[in-house]
Structure formats: C-alpha cells, structure tokens
Amino acid sequence: MPIQRLSGIIMSQRAYREHDLLVKILTKQAGPVMFLARGAKRPRAKLAGAVQPLCHGQYLGSIHSHGLSYLTAVDHYQMYRHIADDLLANAYATYLLALVDVAFDDRQVLGGWYDQVKAALELMEKGRDPQIIVNVMEIRLLGRFGLAPVWDRCVICGRSDLAMAFSEEFGGMLCANHWSQDPRCLHLRQKTAAYLALLARIDLRRVDAIDVDSWTKADLRQLIDTIYDDEAGLHLKSKRYIQQMHEWDRRLKLNPRKN
Numbered sequence: 001m002p003i004q005r006l007s008g009i010i011m012s013q014r015a016y017r018e019h020d021l022l023v024k025i026l027t028k029q030a031g032p033v034m035f036l037a038r039g040a041k042r043p044r045a046k047l048a049g050a051v052q053p054l055c056h057g058q059y060l061g062s063i064h065s066h067g068l069s070y071l072t073a074v075d076h077y078q079m080y081r082h083i084a085d086d087l088l089a090n091a092y093a094t095y096l097l098a099l100v101d102v103a104f105d106d107r108q109v110l111g112g113w114y115d116q117v118k119a120a121l122e123l124m125e126k127g128r129d130p131q132i133i134v135n136v137m138e139i140r141l142l143g144r145f146g147l148a149p150v151w152d153r154c155v156i157c158g159r160s161d162l163a164m165a166f167s168e169e170f171g172g173m174l175c176a177n178h179w180s181q182d183p184r185c186l187h188l189r190q191k192t193a194a195y196l197a198l199l200a201r202i203d204l205r206r207v208d209a210i211d212v213d214s215w216t217k218a219d220l221r222q223l224i225d226t227i228y229d230d231e232a233g234l235h236l237k238s239k240r241y242i243q244q245m246h247e248w249d250r251r252l253k254l255n256p257r258k259n
C-alpha cells in the first residue's frame with residue numbers, strides 16, 4: 001500500500017522491541033489503526049513527541065489489511081494541552097478513546113463519528129464539562145453495542161408529559177401509567193429524564209457549552225453506568241478510574257474536616 005496522509009488522534013501507545021512503538025491512531029480515513037512506528041522510542045526521534053496520547057494532527061503512514069501498518073512521519077501535530085494537564089478531563093478523554101476503541105473494529109471507517117469524537121475532545125480542551133460531553137457520546141454510542149434506548153417518550157404509549165422511569169427490560173422510558181409493567185424500572189427525576197432526551201440528540205459540533213447541575217450530573221452518571229455495566233457488559237478500566245475519582249470527591253465533600 002502507498003503512503004497516505006492521515007488525519008488522526010493518538011489513542012494509545014506501547015513499547016515494541018527495543019526502539020519501536022506500537023501506536024494506535026484514530027484516523028479519519030481508516031478508523032482505528034495500529035501502526036508500528038520504527039525508532040520512535042529513541043530519545044531524539046522526530047515521531048516521539050507526535051505519538052503521545054492526546055496528540056492529533058496529520059500523519060503519514062501505510063495501512064495494510066494483513067500484518068502491520070507503518071507510521072513513517074508526522075506532518076504537523078498538536079497536543080490537547082488542557083486535557084493533558086487536567087486530571088478529570090484527562091480521565092474522561094482517555095475513557096472516551098477506550099470506548100471508541102471497543103465500539104469500532106480496527107480499520108472500520110467511522111464516518112461522522114470521527115467528527116463527533118474530535119468535537120468532544122475540542123470542547124474538553126476548551127474547558128467545558130468533560131462528564132457531560134462524554135455522557136453525550138456514551139448515550140449515542142449505545143447503538144454500537146446493539147442498544148438504542150428510547151429517551152424522549154414512553155415506549156408503550158408514547159406520552160412524554162408524565163413522570164418517567166427507565167426500563168432496561170423495555171429498552172427505554174416508561175411513563176407513570178406504565179411503571180407497573182416493569183417493577184425494576186429506575187425512577188428518574190423529571191429534569192434528568194429531560195436531559196437524557198436532550199443529550200441523545202445533541203450534535204457536539206454545534207454546541208459550545210452544556211450546563212447541567214451537579215444533582216442531574218450524578219443521576220446521569222449513575223444511569224449511564226448502569227446501562228453500560230448491565231446491558232452493554234462493558235467494564236473498562238478507564239471508566240472504573242473515573243468512578244473512583246467521583247467517589248473520592250464525594251467523600252471529601254462528606255468529610256471536609258477529616259481531609
């Protein structure tokens with residue numbers, strides 16, 4: 001295969017042999033691709049800086065459907081500097097890239113998803129709330145795991161003006177008239193239900209900030225985590241880390257003097 005110019009976001013890297021790196025890049029042209037970057041581990045290698053996670057730019061490489069693909073050079077690149085320096089944004093960005101990695105096969109072209117991932121990272125880079133941005137992606141990516149919950153109305157009667165609960169069994173919302181259909185449904189505050197319907201149809205390229213209060217954020221987190229755990233069966237280490245960060249934060253608020 002000839003060498004191609006690729007727009008990409010570095011997802012991860014790991015050492016390979018003495019001087020080489022294996023670098024996973026989310027490319028616009030070919031989806032997630034694992035590249036061998038020869039010599040990139042050498043301290044003065046030109047590629048070394050450009051293949052760190054959270055770098056993005058224009059890379060040159062050749063993609064092979066069998067065997068290794070090769071990263072040969074970088075044209076220009078930047079790092080998402082704020083994300084790299086901010087503990088929470090970094091954790092969410094790392095998780096988002098890990099989630100995309102499992103949601104798509106290697107060399108599966110992402111189409112519009114690539115722009116949504118890029119828009120998500122750019123909003124985080126601007127300092128916007130990383131949880132809500134990643135929640136939007138999580139809600140939308142459920143479709144990649146064969147789940148497409150109905151968020152904006154009752155799945156049985158279509159009403160949207162009553163109190164809502166989420167039913168895993170029915171794959172969406174149940175209005176108060178239909179809660180009896182699923183005794184295990186998860187009751188939601190009205191505000192949370194409204195936000196779910198809103199977030200599910202947001203195009204991240206077209207928003208600047210999404211302001212959500214901390215109660216609603218906690219509810220959204222809990223519901224989305226439950227769906228990913230129970231139904232998608234996904235248990236990513238990077239998600240676990242975020243959950244621990246929120247747990248520490250909660251304890252600090254409960255016991256301010258102890259800490």
Ligand SMILES: [Zn+2]
Pocket residue numbers: 154155156157158159174175176177178
């Ligand atoms: Zn109903």
